[in-house]
Amino acid sequence: MGKVIIDGAIVDNEWARLEADALEAGLPDGKVIVPLAYWQENRDTLMTRGDVAVWLAPGEEPKDLADDLSALSLVAIHFPAFKDGRGYSYARELRTRFAFKGEVRATGDVLRDQLFYLARCGFNAFEVREDRSIEEAVASLKDFTVRYQGDVNDPRPIYRQA
Amino acid sequence: MYVYQEHDQQLLNERVAQYRDQTRRYLAGELSEDEFLALRLQNGLYIQRYAPMLRIAVPYGLLSSRQLRRLAHISRTYDKGFAHVSTRQNVQMNWPALEDVPDILAELADVQMHAIQTSGNCIRNTTTDEYAGVNPKEIEDPRPWCEIIRQWSTFNPEFAYLPRKFKIAVNAVPDEDPAIIGVHDIGVQLVHNDAGETGFQVWAGGGLGRTPMTGAVIGEFVPWQHLLSYLESILRVYNKYGNRDNKYKARIKILVKALGADKYRELVEEEFAELKDGPMTLTEAEVARIQACFTDVEYRSDVDTSELDALLADNKAFNRWYHTNTRPHKQAGYRAVTLTLKKTGRVPGDISDEQLDAVADLADKYSFGEIRNSHQQNMVFSDVAASDLFALWQELDALGFATPNLGLLTDMVCCPGGDLCALANAKSIPVAESIQRRFDDMDYLHDLGKIDLNISGCMNACGHHHIGHIGILGVDKKGKEFYQVTLGGRGDRESKVGEKMGPSFESDEITDVIEKIIGLYVEKRLENEPFIDTYERIGMDPFKEHIYG
Incomplete structure (x- = not known):
C-alpha cells in the first residue's frame, strides 16, 4: 500500500484509482476511485456502495458531478501532466461553488513544487508521484506564510486579513 | 511608488x-x-x-x-x-x-524587486502608460490599479499553470491607447460613469504573437469594487477552456474568437455572479492605502520658468530636444522627460552598469529619485522642474541619452533577436543598426515626423512589429534569414495590427526597402501629414507597387 498526504499528514493510501480498462472485468472490492464515465454509467448501483469515489480528467468538470456530490466522500482530480492547470479551477469550484466537504485528492503528475498552490485551491489530499519523496513534498506545504489572495482555506485577501 | x-x-x-x-x-x-x-x-x-x-x-x-x-x-x-x-x-x-x-x-x-512571473504560462507583469500619474490627459492615475492587480496576480494559486502566458495592461487616457491595451490578453480601460464613479471597461482576447488581433469589450462598465472579481472570472473561464493541445492556439484571443465575445461574456458573467460582492470585493480603505503610495511627490509651486524661453530661443539643439523628448505635465512648471536609449550604434533598449548608476544619480537630482521604463524601451524621468531642464539636458547629452528622436523613425522598438535569443528566426539588432545608420540626418528624421518602426526576430513578436506603423519580422527560410514587412499597424491613438506588404526580403535588402517606403511617403504626403495618416489615406497598393512593381 502506498502513501498519501491527507490534511498535512503522511498516511496509508486506502484508495485505488482505476483507469477505465482496469474496470472491464468488473468493479473490484475495496475503496476505489473510478472514472467519471464509469460512474455515470453505473451511478445507481455505485451510489449505494459507499466506498466508490470518482476522478475527473482534464475537461471533466465538477458540474458533471453536481447532483452526486452528497453521496461522495472523495473526488479525485487527475493531472496527466503537472502543467495542465485546469484541475486548480476544478478543485476551487468543488469547494466554493458546490461546497463539497469531502476529500479532494490530486493524483497523477503531482509534485512538491505544485503542492502549495494545489492546497490553496482546495485539495487536501495528494498522491505524490511515486518516484519522488513524499516526506519532502509535505514540507512544501509550508513554503509560504504570506498570501495576497484569499483562497479556499481562507477567503480573505490581504486587505481583509487582520 | x-x-x-x-x-x-x-x-x-x-x-x-x-x-x-x-x-x-x-x-x-x-x-x-x-x-x-x-x-x-x-x-x-x-x-x-x-x-x-x-x-x-x-x-x-x-x-x-x-x-x-x-x-x-x-x-x-x-x-x-x-x-x-x-x-x-x-x-x-x-x-x-x-x-x-x-x-x-x-x-x-533586498530592494523590493524580484523576477516572479516574468515568464511562463502565468499572469505576467501588468503594464501601463509610462507617463501614468503625470499625463494631463488621463482621468485618474492608473498605477494604484496596476498595483492592486499586481498583488492579486502574484502567486495566484489558481492561475500559475494557464494554457499560455497572460498579459494585462491598464490605460487611463481616453481616446488614446498608450498602454496598447487593445493588443493585450486583458486590457483595462479606466472610465468614469455619469455619476463620476470609477469603473473599468474590460477588454479581452487581444494579443500579438503568431495570430495578432485586437481584443473585444467583455465588460462595458465594471465598478471599481469588483475589478479583481471580474478579472478572476475572465481568468477562470480561460483556465478551464483555453486550448491546451496546441501552444499556438492556446492564448485567450483564440478562445474569445472561437466562442465569440458574446459567449465569452456569458461565461464570465456566470462566474462573476458568484464572485461579485464576495471577499474579493475591494474596499475603499485598501484603494486609498494604495493610492496614497503614488501621491508622495512633493512638487514645488515656485518653479521659475522665466529662463527657459530664452534658452529655448538661443539653443537650437536644446530646443529640438525639448520639443521632441519632453512632454507636458499635470503639474504647472514640470515636464516629463524621456531618455532615449536609441542612439545609433547602441542596441535599442540597452544600458550599461555605469549608465544605470548615472541615471540613478540624475533621477535623484532632478526627478524625485524615480525612473520609469517605457514599452518602447526608453526610460522616463516623470517629474522634472522646467528650471532644471537645461542642466538635465546637458547631463543626458553627455551620457548619450538625449538623442532627440523620441517617436521618430530611429526610435525603434527591437527585440534581442538572433544575436541572443534562442527562439529567434533572424537577427534584429543589426537590422536596427543598419536602418539607424542609413537615416542618420536628424533634420531629415524630424522632417519625416512620427513613425513607429518595430522589429521582431520571430513571430513571438517581442519587438511588437505588428503595431509598428512599419513592422519588420524576421523569418527563417531554409536556414536563411529573411524579413517580412508590415505597414499600417498602430500602437498610439488606437491599437491596430499592420498588414503584410508582400514577399519577404533578404537581410541586405531590408534597409533599402525601408528607404523606398519612406521615399514614397515623402512623395505622397500632404502638408504636415504623418506617415500613418498617409498610409491610411492611400492604402497598401501604392507601397506594394513601389516596392515590388
Missing part, C-alpha cells in the same frame, strides 16, 4: 528560499529538465542561445534610484555590465549563470 510592508518583504524572502531550493534540486538531478523548465520560467529564467537570460520584473515600469543602482550592481557582478529594457517595461540580463540566480534574487529582494 508602492513601498513594501513587512508581509510583502516576507513573501519575497520566502520566494528566494523556495527558488534557491529548486535550483539546488535541479543541479542535484532531483528535478527533470521539464519540471525545472516550468519553475525557472515562472521566475523569468530562460536558457538562451549562449547563456541563460533573466527577466527581472519592474511592476508597471516604475523603479526607484536605489533599485536602479542595484540593477547596475547585479549587471556588473553577475553579468557583462549590460541590462536591457524590454517591451513589458521589465529589465533583462543576458548572461547570468544559472547557479547565481538565487543570489541575484536575494540581491533583488
Whole structure:
C-alpha cells in the first residue's frame, strides 16, 4: 500500500484509482476511485456502495458531478501532466461553488513544487508521484506564510486579513 | 511608488528560499529538465542561445534610484555590465549563470524587486502608460490599479499553470491607447460613469504573437469594487477552456474568437455572479492605502520658468530636444522627460552598469529619485522642474541619452533577436543598426515626423512589429534569414495590427526597402501629414507597387 498526504499528514493510501480498462472485468472490492464515465454509467448501483469515489480528467468538470456530490466522500482530480492547470479551477469550484466537504485528492503528475498552490485551491489530499519523496513534498506545504489572495482555506485577501 | 510592508518583504524572502531550493534540486538531478523548465520560467529564467537570460520584473515600469543602482550592481557582478529594457517595461540580463540566480534574487529582494512571473504560462507583469500619474490627459492615475492587480496576480494559486502566458495592461487616457491595451490578453480601460464613479471597461482576447488581433469589450462598465472579481472570472473561464493541445492556439484571443465575445461574456458573467460582492470585493480603505503610495511627490509651486524661453530661443539643439523628448505635465512648471536609449550604434533598449548608476544619480537630482521604463524601451524621468531642464539636458547629452528622436523613425522598438535569443528566426539588432545608420540626418528624421518602426526576430513578436506603423519580422527560410514587412499597424491613438506588404526580403535588402517606403511617403504626403495618416489615406497598393512593381 502506498502513501498519501491527507490534511498535512503522511498516511496509508486506502484508495485505488482505476483507469477505465482496469474496470472491464468488473468493479473490484475495496475503496476505489473510478472514472467519471464509469460512474455515470453505473451511478445507481455505485451510489449505494459507499466506498466508490470518482476522478475527473482534464475537461471533466465538477458540474458533471453536481447532483452526486452528497453521496461522495472523495473526488479525485487527475493531472496527466503537472502543467495542465485546469484541475486548480476544478478543485476551487468543488469547494466554493458546490461546497463539497469531502476529500479532494490530486493524483497523477503531482509534485512538491505544485503542492502549495494545489492546497490553496482546495485539495487536501495528494498522491505524490511515486518516484519522488513524499516526506519532502509535505514540507512544501509550508513554503509560504504570506498570501495576497484569499483562497479556499481562507477567503480573505490581504486587505481583509487582520 | 508602492513601498513594501513587512508581509510583502516576507513573501519575497520566502520566494528566494523556495527558488534557491529548486535550483539546488535541479543541479542535484532531483528535478527533470521539464519540471525545472516550468519553475525557472515562472521566475523569468530562460536558457538562451549562449547563456541563460533573466527577466527581472519592474511592476508597471516604475523603479526607484536605489533599485536602479542595484540593477547596475547585479549587471556588473553577475553579468557583462549590460541590462536591457524590454517591451513589458521589465529589465533583462543576458548572461547570468544559472547557479547565481538565487543570489541575484536575494540581491533583488533586498530592494523590493524580484523576477516572479516574468515568464511562463502565468499572469505576467501588468503594464501601463509610462507617463501614468503625470499625463494631463488621463482621468485618474492608473498605477494604484496596476498595483492592486499586481498583488492579486502574484502567486495566484489558481492561475500559475494557464494554457499560455497572460498579459494585462491598464490605460487611463481616453481616446488614446498608450498602454496598447487593445493588443493585450486583458486590457483595462479606466472610465468614469455619469455619476463620476470609477469603473473599468474590460477588454479581452487581444494579443500579438503568431495570430495578432485586437481584443473585444467583455465588460462595458465594471465598478471599481469588483475589478479583481471580474478579472478572476475572465481568468477562470480561460483556465478551464483555453486550448491546451496546441501552444499556438492556446492564448485567450483564440478562445474569445472561437466562442465569440458574446459567449465569452456569458461565461464570465456566470462566474462573476458568484464572485461579485464576495471577499474579493475591494474596499475603499485598501484603494486609498494604495493610492496614497503614488501621491508622495512633493512638487514645488515656485518653479521659475522665466529662463527657459530664452534658452529655448538661443539653443537650437536644446530646443529640438525639448520639443521632441519632453512632454507636458499635470503639474504647472514640470515636464516629463524621456531618455532615449536609441542612439545609433547602441542596441535599442540597452544600458550599461555605469549608465544605470548615472541615471540613478540624475533621477535623484532632478526627478524625485524615480525612473520609469517605457514599452518602447526608453526610460522616463516623470517629474522634472522646467528650471532644471537645461542642466538635465546637458547631463543626458553627455551620457548619450538625449538623442532627440523620441517617436521618430530611429526610435525603434527591437527585440534581442538572433544575436541572443534562442527562439529567434533572424537577427534584429543589426537590422536596427543598419536602418539607424542609413537615416542618420536628424533634420531629415524630424522632417519625416512620427513613425513607429518595430522589429521582431520571430513571430513571438517581442519587438511588437505588428503595431509598428512599419513592422519588420524576421523569418527563417531554409536556414536563411529573411524579413517580412508590415505597414499600417498602430500602437498610439488606437491599437491596430499592420498588414503584410508582400514577399519577404533578404537581410541586405531590408534597409533599402525601408528607404523606398519612406521615399514614397515623402512623395505622397500632404502638408504636415504623418506617415500613418498617409498610409491610411492611400492604402497598401501604392507601397506594394513601389516596392515590388
